[in-house]
């Protein structure tokens with residue numbers, strides 16, 4: 001059965017979370033929690049309860065949880081660090097699987113990592129080993145799996161440029177080591193976005209030898225740049241919109257004077273116009289309504305349709321833009 005992820009009602013309406021959790025513990029050996037607030041697990045700090053929430057501490061548990069959900073037709077959502085997600089206030093129907101499989105290995109100029117390895121850790125491990133290429137990972141507050149999914153990139157680098165292959169769990173339950181050329185990479189895009197039933201279990205990066213001190217200097221530069229240009233101390237999900245061809249979404253939003261525009265607890269960052277920050281304990285609805293206001297202003301005043309870079313996740317079926325603030 002194909003996986004169902006993301007928004008929308010499904011067979012979960014009648015989900016018997018407690019019974020399923022007991023079954024999961026018996027068969028997969030992983031404890032699942034009913035009603036876990038997703039706001040605790042997203043960098044935007046919004047999101048209602050997941051019907052069930054379980055953590056995969058290694059690749060074995062990750063496979064087991066996904067296969068368990070698939071075999072029973074339970075919708076599931078893989079969660080890295082929640083750094084690209086705005087999860088609805090209604091929460092997530094089905095099972096959220098937090099990926100905390102975090103083994104990594106260096107062999108020559110190759111760095112292999114489980115899907116749950118934080119990209120910032122990958123960047124510093126590679127630096128210490130005198131391997132260059134992963135420096136941009138310092139700017140990505142997500143996991144290796146999330147970076148492959150999004151073809152995350154920053155500071156002139158991206159995942160596609162240094163990835164050798166990704167180990168995927170395919171829709172039919174088999175596993176395959178898929179070379180970069182077959183992952184359908186584009187600007188912030190991979191084939192995983194089109195095939196939610198394919199999951200990243202791990203990745204292998206091909207890096208180049210360089211002086212460790214020089215790489216450390218580059219990491220310092222990235223740290224400094226981010227502190228100066230991004231609202232790092234405040235909850236956000238990074239860039240809200242994709243850059244339209246030949247332009248920058250932040251520049252367009254800034255040119256309309258939208259920095260500081262607020263709905264409830266969500267505000268367009270004064271530091272970076274393509275960031276929405278949740279600086280007053282806002283809701284997912286606040287964030288989404290502000291997203292739609294900014295999008296409409298750019299459409300109406302500049303004639304440009306901005307596409308989302310963040311992902312709206314969970315059950316948005318009851319949401320309307322007219323909700324009371």
Ligand SMILES: Cc1cc2nc3c(=O)[nH]c(=O)nc-3n(C[C@H](O)[C@H](O)[C@H](O)COP(=O)(O)OP(=O)(O)OC[C@H]3O[C@@H](n4cnc5c(N)ncnc54)[C@H](O)[C@@H]3O)c2cc1C
Nearest residue numbers: 078080081082083084142143145146147152153154200238
């Ligand atoms: C302050 C800040 C700065 C940011 N800067 C950048 C930047 O410079 N460049 C950039 O590209 N992004 C940036 N981001 C966005 C974000 O960090 C990236 O998109 C990141 O790759 C998301 O990884 P994650 O593990 O947090 O994924 P999540 O947000 O947890 O999940 C995102 C999607 O990936 C899927 N997913 C997660 N793990 C897997 C897996 N193992 N297999 C298959 N699918 C999976 C999820 O199901 C979900 O659909 C920034 C975010 C923040 C908060």
